[in-house]
Structures are given as structure tokens and as C-alpha cells.
Amino acid sequence: MAFLGAALTALLIKLDGRVLAGEPLWLKPTKFFISSAIAAATIEWVIRKSGLMSRKLDACRRVIAWGFLIEMVIICAQAARGVRSHFNLSTPVDAGLFTIMGLVITGVVIAIGVAGFIATGAASRWARAERIAVRWGIGVFVAAAFLGNVMVRPTHEQRRQAEAAGRPGVWGSHFVGSMEGATRTWALTGWSRESGDLRVPHFIGMHAIQVLLLLVFLAKRLGVSMDDARAARQMAVIGGLLGGTWLLTLGQAFAGRSLFEPGLFQVGLWVVLSGMAAVLLWMTFGRPGKGVAA
DSSP states (O other), X not given: OHHHHHHHHHHHHHHOOOEETTEETTHHHHHHHHHHHHHHHHHHHHHHHXXXXXXXXXXXXXXXXXXXXXXXXXXXXXXXXXXXXXXXXXXXXXXXXXHHHHHHHHHHXXXXXXXXXXXXXXXXXXXXXXXXXXXXXXXXXXXXXXXXHHHTSOOHHHHHHHHHHSSOXXXXXSEESSOTTSSOBOTXXXXXXXXXXXXXXXXXXHTHHHHHHHHHHHHHHTTOOTTSHHHHHHHHHHHHHHHHHHHHHHHHHHTTOOTTOOSHHXXXXXXXXXXXXXXXXXXXXXXXXXXXXX
């Protein structure tokens, strides 16, 4: 259903020429449909592969499904009205809908975290190294998801405008060091090219679990045993390095620097990513019998 919603809203981008906050009106619903579909499909696959069944897991599934549905209904309804779905406190209705979204998505994130850790317990079908990878991915996902609580903090200018008008209109921002509509952005993502953007660490952290699962798949295809203690340690290192990548992009955003702006953060990212590549090569070719010392 979420992918159908993404297809329909993508079509509306072509049919409805309205623009909001510098981007096509229906672009945000499309991106959120895709993101929620990927997140829901990933945690459902993690649960099914575990072979575990429990009331707690079923409860988590219901919270995730209904939560994403409620969020997408609100986002689409606000888009149809031609107003912002996020950071919008212009009217009591807008403020109420934004509050509902915040409460609902908090429940979804908690449910995903609980489901992920239950599904990777010792009794699950997941191999040792796989469990470590999934738990690292879930942990970074939860941390990145709660960045939303940072984004809703008002800027100095928003506080000043609220004091002057007696009521806040827009409350919070993705950007650090610039305002929406006053900075150049990257196509499609909408990330700032001139200042910090909290959506960068938000995106990287939210999709860390897919990256780790892909690396697990590649390692298994190359003959690495996921039940091996050494593979478990190596996967823990990779998980830590991916978490480090998230922290570096978070620091870069808070420092008001764009993703590709040269500086110490950029050097750190290259070092961490190179470390991940080195560990992967070590996992693949550093095993006994592969011609490299173990």
C-alpha cells in the first residue's frame, strides 16, 4: 500500500504544479511513503526471518502499521490543503495535527526498536554476526529517528516572530545556520548546499540497518560464516564504524556545515568509510585458507 501511495503522490507531482517551501507540493508525501515502506518492510522481514512469534511482536506490528498509516494520512491531507505538515503551528488544526504526528511516530520508532531486539534474541534463527548487525542497525535507526525532537526546536528568528505576532507560525527547522527558502539545496533530497541540515544524519541513521543487512548478504555470498565468532567481532566493528559515520554527519550538521563542504568532518567521513571497506576486505580475504594471514 505504501508503494502504491508513493506512485500516486509521484504522479501528483506532475499533475499539481503547486510549490511549498521551495519544492513540489507532493514531493514530501512521496518521499515519506517510500521511507515508511522501506522501514516497515525491513522490520517485518527481520521478524519473519527470526522464526519467533509472540504477543509483543504482534503488538509492535500493529503499532508500526497503524502509526505509519496515520502519519501518511495527515501528511497527504496537509499537502492537499497546500500547507506544511511539519513544524506548522499556524492554526489550532495545524498544531494539533503536527502534535498527533509527533506522538504517533514516537510510538512507531519505539515499536521498531522493541521488535528488532526481540527478533534478534538468542532463540531466533539469526546467526551470531547477523544479530549483531541487525542490533547495530536498529540502534542507529532509533537514535536517528529521535533527531525529530531536535528539529522542532525553534530558531531565534522564529521565537522573535512568535513574540511579535503573538502566535508561532513555523516552529522548528531542518537547517542549521540558514532558513528555508534562503539557501541553495540539492535536487530531490532538498538538503542544504550552504549550511547544516539535520536531514542528512537523519537519513543516514534511518537507513543504517539496510546498509548492514546488505553487507551481511555480500559477506555470506563471499563465503563468510555468520556463526563464526570472528565474523561477529568484525560485524560489530562495521556497526560501530557506521554509527561513527552517523555521528560525524550529525556533528557536521550541528556545526552548520553542508554534507560535501571540505573540512575536518569530511576527512573524518572518508577515514570511517575507508575503515568499513578495510574490515569488509578483512572478513572476505583474511580468513584461513584465503592466502592472507588470519
